[in-house]
Structure formats: C-alpha cells, structure tokens
Amino acid sequence: MKIIKILLLGCAIMPAAHANLVSNGGFEQPGTLAAAPGYQYLPNNDSSVTGWTSISDNLGEESYLMNINRSNNSYIPRVYQGTYGLALNNNNAIQTSVALTAGITYDLSFAAKANTAGASPLEVSIGGFSTSFANTTAFTIFQYQFTASATDQGATLKFFNPLAAGGNRIWNLDAVSLQPAPVPLPAATWSFLTGFMGLLALGKRKRSAL
Numbered sequence: 001m002k003i004i005k006i007l008l009l010g011c012a013i014m015p016a017a018h019a020n021l022v023s024n025g026g027f028e029q030p031g032t033l034a035a036a037p038g039y040q041y042l043p044n045n046d047s048s049v050t051g052w053t054s055i056s057d058n059l060g061e062e063s064y065l066m067n068i069n070r071s072n073n074s075y076i077p078r079v080y081q082g083t084y085g086l087a088l089n090n091n092n093a094i095q096t097s098v099a100l101t102a103g104i105t106y107d108l109s110f111a112a113k114a115n116t117a118g119a120s121p122l123e124v125s126i127g128g129f130s131t132s133f134a135n136t137t138a139f140t141i142f143q144y145q146f147t148a149s150a151t152d153q154g155a156t157l158k159f160f161n162p163l164a165a166g167g168n169r170i171w172n173l174d175a176v177s178l179q180p181a182p183v184p185l186p187a188a189t190w191s192f193l194t195g196f197m198g199l200l201a202l203g204k205r206k207r208s209a210l
Helices: 002-012 187-209
Strands: 039-042 053-055 063-067 084-088 092-100 105-114 122-126 129-133 140-147 152-161 171-180
Touching: 084 092, 084 152, 105 122, 122 140, 129 140, 152 171
Parallel strands: none
Antiparallel strands: 039 063, 053 092, 063 084, 084 171, 092 152, 105 140, 105 171, 122 129, 122 152
C-alpha cells in the first residue's frame, strides 16, 4: 500500500498533458464530404470546414477539402492522417482562432507538403508572430515555438500559400496542433523521482530474495 501511495504521488507531480487548442486541427469536421466527388472547393470567407475560414483571391483555383477515399485514390498520398486534409492553393489562406495567454510558451506543429518543388515557402502567422517553412514534397511535421506577448482569446492562426509562377503550386495541410509547451520539472523533483525508482528496485530485490 505504501508503494502504491508513493507511486500516485510521483504521477501527480509529472507534467500534465495538454489538449489541442486548435479546434478541428485535422479538418475532420463536419465530416460530410463524401468520397464522390471527394473534394470541396472553399471560396473566399467560406467556413464550411468547422472552425476554419478560407481566404481566396478569387483568381484561379481555390483551396479545397480532400477526402482520402476518393474513388481514383489520388488523395491517399495527400492526406496525412484521418479521412480529410486541406489543399491550400496559390495565393490562398486558411485561418482559425485560438486563445493565447501572455507569457505562456506554445508549441505549434502541423503536417504539410507541397505538390511540386516550385511551390513557395509556406507562411504561418499567429499572435503577432510570423515565419515561413521551406518547400518539401514529402509530408513533414513542422514545428514552431513562441511565447505569447499578450492575452488574446481570439488570436488568429493563419496559413498562407504565396503566389508562385508556373501554374498551381499547392500545399497539402493536416494535423494542426497548438499546445502550451511542457514545463521542465525542477531538479529537486527529478532527484526525488530517481530516489523513488531506486526504492522500488530495492524493494523488488528484497521480495525476490524471500
């Protein structure tokens, strides 16, 4: 019983896992797009993908939602996980709102790849910060860490595919996640856990010797 109590104490001081602050980060909702035709265009200010708003320049092809089960299987390599993924077309953007707290450090991650080496770097902005990610034609988990400078319950997280010459230059986007960065445990806590594990090992050896 004492060992169980100590174990529960050890679990209590471990950092808690945080939920994804991005609603519908995998574009799985509302989940109504069927396998045929398997795609749905997202015109300017379209909000049919739950939690997201599409921004289009109304020139050329718009961004679109993809269903991995499309009959010709062409979307299988373009959806990273789940049933749905987003195709972000040239000079188009997709954005959502997230809640940020001043002084908190956040980890942003997402899966993305371009359809061709000629695509422009993907531009990402959130809470007054902006960065870009170099073109890759294989799905990559991109990560970005920042510390919020102000509390904002409706901060904009935006993905933008800049215009590039030579036809459609599409970024495929999926699995968007935003979480507070884990807080490192103090050195004293790690010392306690190390000693605790040593006690467990010693107790196990004693029981084995009986």
